[in-house]
């Protein structure tokens with residue numbers, strides 16, 4: 035069983051080169067059971083060994099086939115081990131402590147044990163605290179010498195304590211316990227074995243855990259996991275040794291002598307480990323806390339309580355009633371799928387992104403529409419001059435909605451006209467008048483239906499189409515969507531027209547199917563407004579479904595009104611100028627501008643020219659303000675200087691007076707003195 039062991043496993047454990055060499059030799063000679071060397075031939079058979087020093091283990095039981103470094107501080111234990119290595123009984127018994135409190139104070143280095151904290155526990159007291167089933171283990175270097183205070187235990191066979199022989203160090207009589215005989219051809223055992231071995235994740239997990247936990251299994255070739263090396267017992271022990279489960283659970287595996295039951299127990303522990311490792315990779319911080327608690331099933335529970343799917347469950351909870359039944363079914367299905375993948379190491383990315391889109395749509399959320407015709411009329415007049423036909427049509431729409439209480443959102447309005455006549459801006463103000471959210475979708479140059487209908491989920495980096503993106507962005511089911519420049523659709527074999535038709539057709543768009551979402555969504559509440567410069571270029575089927583409103587170019591007189599009442603005010607505001615700061619351009623100036631510079635049908639160029647003029651005025655104003663400030667500063671500084679000189683002069687005069695007065699006093703006093711002397 036142990037002949038496949040290599041030096042690699044040992045070297046990582048030993049501290050210096052010499053101990054490494056010694057240990058290597060020791061292992062190569064010790065573990066080759068089938069080819070005993072001279073030294074080995076002298077050692078007693080393991081089955082003859084009935085009395086062993088009992089070493090308490092803090093963190094986990096020693097599983098046969100694994101080895102475990104152990105620090106021994108108690109000199110009596112060390113002496114007993116020294117004595118036993120001389121050949122009488124070169125084995126020790128390793129028994130797990132039942133109590134958890136010692137484990138928390140043990141060495142932090144995983145897999146290393148220390149017994150010094152158990153110094154006070156002796157004899158029967160210690161016997162009571164350890165499990166009675168443990169592992170008979172050889173220890174390294176039992177042939178040569180004990181390296182300092184470290185012993186490396188190599189798990190060999192299961193052992194059960196029968197009685198205490200010596201109190202200090204605890205020495206016990208023990209009997210070797212054997213696995214229950216089993217039928218190798220038993221279908222259930224075979225099936226369980228295949229289930230564990232056949233799991234592709236098991237191999238990855240085993241290699242990962244071996245590396246991560248720095249566990250060494252003596253049955254492995256240079257760290258290469260080879261499941262075919264195992265018989266049923268070995269596989270069960272191997273799983274128990276690597277799973278890193280709760281120590282009591284591993285002890286259960288150690289104590290289980292029925293191979294079928296042991297395999298079953300290990301299968302469960304490995305499953306739990308998968309969950310823990312996966313969860314640790316996603317939530318390392320929270321996992322660390324859970325790990326600290328050392329509650330194996332507790333942390334599995336923790337994972338359950340913090341599933342990825344919970345984010346989506348929380349998100350849909352308040353709107354569950356409003357989500358259509360067929361969509362809800364898909365969401366539930368995908369949530370279950372996400373849970374399954376999460377627990378099984380599968381990739382959750384695509385499901386996560388799918389659910390992220392599907393649950394973020396504004397199911398049943400509509401903005402409150404305002405069907406007040408007078409208010410709408412006021413807003414439309416506020417934003418645009420003229421355009422009576424468009425305004426009238428919108429007011430009709432609102433009036434019908436007012437009477438029926440149901441907006442006829444299924445109409446498609448197409449505003450057609452030359453550039454700059456206000457098609458886009460009027461659509462924006464219609465949305466404002468109706469109280470709907472506004473979304474502009476530029477379809478000019480669109481060449482692929484996937485831009486409207488999304489990509490199928492099978493493609494990497496697939497995303498939904500523009501319409502789904504629009505709904506997510508606006509957050510309501512009834513926005514006003516402007517399909518700008520619909521007459522400039524790209525020529526492509528990928529049929530963007532077909533996709534647009536499906537989007538706009540009132541008969542179809544109540545069940546619009548986005549390839550990414552793959553569930554029909556209702557777009558019937560969306561008010562579509564299209565713009566086109568030339569409706570002759572529109573595909574027949576599309577044009578057929580639209581209500582076209584022509585916006586002709588403006589006359590010079592209309593442009594005058596637009597410029598004076600709208601454009602000048604807008605531009606002035608944009609340039610940050612107050613009305614009192616600038617004289618409104620005279621009608622003559624505006625007319626000259628319109629007639630000489632802006633002869634096109636729309637007013638976009640007129641707006642640009644007005645902006646140009648206002649920028650020049652802004653520059654002049656700022657320059658004037660700057661020079662006025664500079665002049666003020668000059669003035670202030672000259673005034674200060676003058677004031678300063680006056681103050682100085684006054685001070686000088688005051689001082690001169692004081693001096694004169696003093697001189698006079700001094701002269702008077704000297705004069706009187708002379709008089710007295712005389």
Ligand SMILES: Nc1ncnc2c1ncn2[C@@H]1O[C@H](COP(=O)(O)OP(=O)(O)OP(=O)(O)O)[C@@H](O)[C@H]1O
Pocket residue numbers: 417418419420421451452453454455456457458459460565567596600601636637638641
């Ligand atoms: N009747 C109007 N009253 C007030 N402003 C107007 C009017 N018509 C156009 N405008 C202004 O002219 C500018 C250009 O308008 P807009 O961008 O809506 O033109 P368009 O018809 O959509 O042009 P294009 O076909 O090039 O997209 C906007 O600032 C808009 O406010």
